[in-house]
Amino acid sequence: MARYGLLMFHQSGGGCDGSAPKYYPLGGFLVGAQGVLLGAVAGCPAFIGAQQDTC
Secondary structure, eight states: OTTTOOEEEEEOSSSGGGGSOEEEETTSSOOOTTEEEEEEETTEEEEEEGGGOOO
């Protein structure tokens, strides 16, 4: 984190490569209304698309 700062993780809905988890600089990706905050990984927020949040 010293080099890039805090990150955020996001896994969108969809299929194939579009649903692969991605990471961005914190605030570098606008999470839409369908985004669900799952928690944090090493202090960095992790989101998932609502259609994949089946728990």
